[in-house]
Amino acid sequence: MSAPRWVDGNRFTLLENGEAYFPRVFEAIAAARHEVLLETFILFEDKVGLALHAALLSAARNGAKVDITIDGFGSPDLSPAFIGALTEAGVRVHVFDPGTRLFGWRTNLFRRMHRKIVVVDGERAFVGGINYSADHLADFGPEAKQDYAVELEGPLVAHIQRFVQQAIVEGRPGRSSSERRWFRRRAPPSALPPQAAAGAAQAMFVTRDNREHPQDIERHYRAVIRAARHRLVIANAYFFPGYRLLRELRRAARRGVQVSLILQGEPDMAIVKSAAEMLYHHLLRAGVHIYEYCERPLHGKVAVADDEWSTVGSSNLDPLSLSLNLEANVMIRDRDFNRQLGERLDHLMAHCCKRIEATDLQESSLWRLVRSFFVFHFLRRYPAWAGWLPAHAPRLSSVSHAPAAGAERLTEPARS
Numbered sequence: 001m002s003a004p005r006w007v008d009g010n011r012f013t014l015l016e017n018g019e020a021y022f023p024r025v026f027e028a029i030a031a032a033r034h035e036v037l038l039e040t041f042i043l044f045e046d047k048v049g050l051a052l053h054a055a056l057l058s059a060a061r062n063g064a065k066v067d068i069t070i071d072g073f074g075s076p077d078l079s080p081a082f083i084g085a086l087t088e089a090g091v092r093v094h095v096f097d098p099g100t101r102l103f104g105w106r107t108n109l110f111r112r113m114h115r116k117i118v119v120v121d122g123e124r125a126f127v128g129g130i131n132y133s134a135d136h137l138a139d140f141g142p143e144a145k146q147d148y149a150v151e152l153e154g155p156l157v158a159h160i161q162r163f164v165q166q167a168i169v170e171g172r173p174g175r176s177s178s179e180r181r182w183f184r185r186r187a188p189p190s191a192l193p194p195q196a197a198a199g200a201a202q203a204m205f206v207t208r209d210n211r212e213h214p215q216d217i218e219r220h221y222r223a224v225i226r227a228a229r230h231r232l233v234i235a236n237a238y239f240f241p242g243y244r245l246l247r248e249l250r251r252a253a254r255r256g257v258q259v260s261l262i263l264q265g266e267p268d269m270a271i272v273k274s275a276a277e278m279l280y281h282h283l284l285r286a287g288v289h290i291y292e293y294c295e296r297p298l299h300g301k302v303a304v305a306d307d308e309w310s311t312v313g314s315s316n317l318d319p320l321s322l323s324l325n326l327e328a329n330v331m332i333r334d335r336d337f338n339r340q341l342g343e344r345l346d347h348l349m350a351h352c353c354k355r356i357e358a359t360d361l362q363e364s365s366l367w368r369l370v371r372s373f374f375v376f377h378f379l380r381r382y383p384a385w386a387g388w389l390p391a392h393a394p395r396l397s398s399v400s401h402a403p404a405a406g407a408e409r410l411t412e413p414a415r416s
Contacts, residue, residue: 009195040131046134060089115207129300201332224305234260236301240275254286310337
């Protein structure tokens with residue numbers, strides 16, 4: 001995929017949580033006439049997964065070509081019956097890095113396919129952070145996640161469609177490198193067929209991978225932070241970014257930008273909050289405002305800057321997302337969408353968050369000094385250290401059945 005670029009003529013609809021997202025996605029998939037492309041990190045066989053299953057079957061039976069890609073770590077326990085019904089209907093199911101188990105534990109820990117994308121008939125796309133699991137619905141209880149996605153129409157959809165198609169081709173085993181290069185040359189974004197404008201939004205589809213675009217999402221975040229003049233709000237579930245991004249946040253606050261971070265106060269994993277708290281003193285001293293969302297686990301990966309720029313996607317601001325996982329965000333220039341998302345984030349800060357003050361941080365100054373020293377040097381070296389972790393060519397396995405039915409179901413949560 002070539003370097004991302006701004007594309008005119010798009011329309012975006014903000015979808016907050018599963019209550020807004022799932023009905024729109026399932027309706028679009030079930031009504032597909034030609035093609036459905038879906039990528040997700042987590043697909044569980046619960047009421048949400050079963051509703052998606054029914055929509056995919058409906059699309060396939062209507063004659064649409066359906067390809068879904070799930071991550072081998074995030075979606076390890078789908079039953080043979082669940083997968084078999086899809087493949088019998090003609091749905092092509094691809095598993096990204098299906099890892100073997102060692103004493104019941106998954107071994108495919110690094111470089112996960114973390115994107116959440118749907119493209120229907122090349123006309124409509126969905127991008128965000130919402131997985132296909134019941135914990136994205138409020139009736140799941142206190143552990144239900146707060147999250148965001150967008151529905152988009154317009155010329156950018158074709159770029160996203162081509163990206164997902166290319167990911168399937170390049171991930172298939174047995175493809176030679178020359179075949180893959182040929183596919184990339186065949187239809188660069190500039191050669192995509194034109195689509196009618198659907199709105200006034202400029203947008204860019206930005207991904208990160210471990211080959212050609214390892215820092216694209218972080219680089220766009222840093223550029224926007226540097227350019228911010230009045231306001232910057234980042235809501236991110238897993239926050240432990242590198243030194244350069246932290247430096248830009250501090251510089252923005254010091255030059256008078258109102259910088260606000262919405263982070264997890266009731267995390268799905270305790271280590272998430274502990275890691276972010278290591279950065280609190282460093283950020284508060286520069287004038288950054290920190291809010292902890294306390295109603296339920298925060299799973300969003302969104303931001304707004306000034307009056308026009310926004311982003312929604314799958315990328316957290318932590319080592320996994322910024323240095324290891326495969327991610328996808330849309331960057332949006334549109335005042336109406338910026339205002340809508342900004343109002344929703346303002347609502348969280350005003351009604352659902354606790355603002356953190358320096359007096360709330362109870363720890364000795366000596367411990368803070370020692371800890372800050374190690375955190376600082378860890379962040380200075382990351383993402384360079386990511387190269388030490390296992391690297392491999394991403395591969396997809398097409399399946400006609402699920403992993404062995406007797407495989408042990410793991411109880412630890414997947415970072416989503």
